[in-house]
Amino acid sequence: QGLKELEVKWNAQRVDQPHYADHDHPINFNVGKIEGGDWASSVPSWCVFDLRVAVYPGDDLAARRAELEDCIHQAASQDAFLRNAPPQVTYHGLMAEGYTLHDADEAEAALGRAHREAYGAPLPVVATTATTDARFFGLYADTPGLVYGPLSDAIHGFDERVNLESVRQNTQAMALFIADWCGLEDI
Incomplete structure (x- = not known):
């Protein structure tokens, strides 16, 4: 309680x-x-x-x-x-500081364009307290990290699932983002 x-x-x-x-x-x-x-x-x-x-x-x-x-x-x-018989508190495993992405307007705009192209809708922005690898890049490598993925339900639950069509759309959006962000070369 x-x-x-x-x-x-x-x-x-x-x-x-x-x-x-x-x-x-x-x-x-x-x-x-x-x-x-x-x-x-x-x-x-x-x-x-x-x-x-x-x-x-x-x-x-x-x-x-x-x-x-x-x-x-x-x-x-x-x-x-x-x-x-007081409880003993011990810590093990990861202890992750919180992280908020700052100064990444260009990257977010590029991902927004790619998402709109793949989904035909604006990119939703979601703040989460989940631990992601983006924090390592942002906090320790001075590199902004965007977290982007398919539609899902019950993450980490026994009934975790993902929308398969959104996996296809996300793959397309990520390819478009990479092409926009990194550029393309003729082969």
Whole structure:
């Protein structure tokens, strides 16, 4: 319950984020893995869960980790068992800073032209707190990175799927973008 309340609090902070102010729910806390107990017929004496947490561009990761830990410890202090056996918080895997693309008007315009040609409609602009490789190029290589892909549903869900016609259209749009951005040579 404490983590759900913290997720609501972080989502309310979207009003301070220009790219996410109109997004209904940009921050997700996803408990993607839960393990516990030693035997099916006994009450579990231990539990481990993995949590994936989104952050906004510009967030201080250490400060966000401290908020998470405080939330977990505050919730544990309200439980008779956990008060005497406090949870341990450990971190593993990727911890990704948020990233917002800046100063890429020309590249975005070229992709917009290619998308319009392939789809016959304007390119929708979507801000997401998903971790993408574009952040590595933007934050560490001073290279703007656009993220572009086919229409999809339930990303990373058990029923993840992609619209096959949009794969064809995206392939066409990417080819047009490359031709426009890089130019063509006669062979």
